[in-house]
Amino acid sequence: MAPDDAHAAHRTGGGRRDASATILDVAGRAGVSAATASRVLTGSSHAVSPPTRRRVLAAARDLGYLPNMLARSLLKRETSAVGVLVPDVSNPYYAVILRGIEDAASETGRAVIVCNTDRRGDKVRSYLRALLERRVDGLIVAGGTIRREHLAAVRSAPPIVVIGRHGVPLPSVRVDNVGAAVAATRHLIELGHRRIACLAGPAESLTAADRLTGYRRALRRAGLPARADDVARGEFSLAGGRRGGERLFARDDPPTAVVACSDQMAIGLVRLLHERGLRVPDDVSVVGFDDSPLASHTVPALTSVAIPMYEIGRRAMALLRRLLEDGGAEPVVLPVELRIRETTAPPRPCCRPRDRAAGAPGGPRVPGPA
Amino acid sequence: MAPDDAHAAHRTGGGRRDASATILDVAGRAGVSAATASRVLTGSSHAVSPPTRRRVLAAARDLGYLPNMLARSLLKRETSAVGVLVPDVSNPYYAVILRGIEDAASETGRAVIVCNTDRRGDKVRSYLRALLERRVDGLIVAGGTIRREHLAAVRSAPPIVVIGRHGVPLPSVRVDNVGAAVAATRHLIELGHRRIACLAGPAESLTAADRLTGYRRALRRAGLPARADDVARGEFSLAGGRRGGERLFARDDPPTAVVACSDQMAIGLVRLLHERGLRVPDDVSVVGFDDSPLASHTVPALTSVAIPMYEIGRRAMALLRRLLEDGGAEPVVLPVELRIRETTAPPRPCCRPRDRAAGAPGGPRVPGPA
DNA sequence: TTGTAGGCGTTATCAT
């Protein structure tokens, strides 16, 4: 911008804002051609004499040379960057997945660009476009945010790995949410519960749909009736759990157990029950999903189906990497595990579980130390 | 992937993996030069006749043209990408900050590259290097991860905004952590507590140091002694809070109140106390920091100093944007607010707060509904 | 072992 540095150029070393040295500077200082410098700096297999190599390395060091990846990417048609679409990073669920992705990505020098879609189609579209303009090598899409139409709008999309979707003709990493919900519900049934409600996730979420399916399947298998008003939908959040609980427990004959489709919902529910003078697990049993770090630290500690979120992230990136290198892309289904803690117990022997509020000094409030 | 499209190239429209059309394709199809196409596509002020413009636009649409930002960035020497260094995205604290950053960034079409440093110097260095090779326009560094030496190693770094640091000659966004801790501690003092402990954060964290300073200052101002063994250091985590609590409560004369330097620590501590048969707030009062969404949903609900994390993220990005445009960069200090809930109450009238375990049915266990 | 030259896709400058 200054009139006189167009020609002064970087050779002078003058402190322009963008004064990073180019490979030509390095080559010049080492007394070699750019090609030779490049060969040394990229660790090419092309032979270079040891003395020359040393001079180039020294020059690069002295100049604080940093290769311009833009130029390199333009030429090689690959950026070693990947785009990640999640509904919301501030949701612990996705935050942990993102961590797994980033850890795996950084191991191969790849950069991760995050995008929060809020599950909104317009955001998905614009982020997708921006990511493709940046020529990311691949995409990881979590939270079932992506639809066929989004991709159709775009020629030549890079490889995509989806997290938590199935039935899509795209490589995916997921858990068996149906089976997970069956396990959670069966646990309650085996404890003796007969009226089991479900705090289900939002209608747009496939994960939510699968867990609801599993819940119903377990009920059916046990010959228990599936009452429509024992299912409340809501966000996978603290507030969602609370609000759903308000609906579930607004009746005269409330359930004795609840399958909450996320730990956040479960915690919101437990709080609500507490305010209503209902004790967990004495009056109501609650099981959550995800086994977030929190689950074992709440009072009472939450029984939860562990979903290996960090691993999901890692595997998604591993899958994408394979897609980028070879091509083989087996879908991955990770195992889940029910972690039984303190929020689940047999139902009260008596039929009306909701006889009295807080006060009642029964036995010890919760099982015991961790 | 299909065997026969390797040579089909993009001109034919065949679906090669990297078949995105270039501006030359668009120009060709519209019967104009690349320069004209560029002028239309970039919304340049340079005049273009309406019919030509239409043809270019149509061609671009037909071809599914996506500008190659690599080439553009190379030329313009700016990438509209920013790098964000955080200790760990899976920590809710940073996850929310990141969300704020990304929201603000996307409003100006900037991409966010996330990096998890785990507060390790080697990771900081390598991420920094990678980010600079990618020629990010700017950097946001959270968690006091950066030191002078890291930057010194590098010529011509782009603008940097730090989060949560002060005393560094870099534009910053932060809160008054000393004042926040004074407020939290004073709250306990005003409740009548005299033995107040502190679950402090890790020694490397400036935030932790500031909060500890505030805690001590409040004690001193109230004429209360500062006992060294009433301070336990640990990670800002559930486990950290738990372990710190073990040390704090290993003595015969435990404190009656604790300033926990994060909500996570506070929750870990509450759980530990529960296991030990100590009731919160009856036997021990606890105040946390951050006011995470969880704070109002735990049982009992956590008294906490609210830190506006989302806003911190947004402001950091806003500051960086200003740095990139004009240059003015006033440091930002955001206000905090003490949110009093259910974990703090006056100490037991009797002197030995730890007389009996669980059983004792005192008054109503917690204040009341939210 | 080293150097030369061409091109990756854009945009800015300078004609026309």
Added chain:
DNA sequence: ATGATAACGCCTACAA
């Protein structure tokens, strides 16, 4: 109003 050309920084055939 439009077009030709150079340059951004790098890598890789190909030549020497």
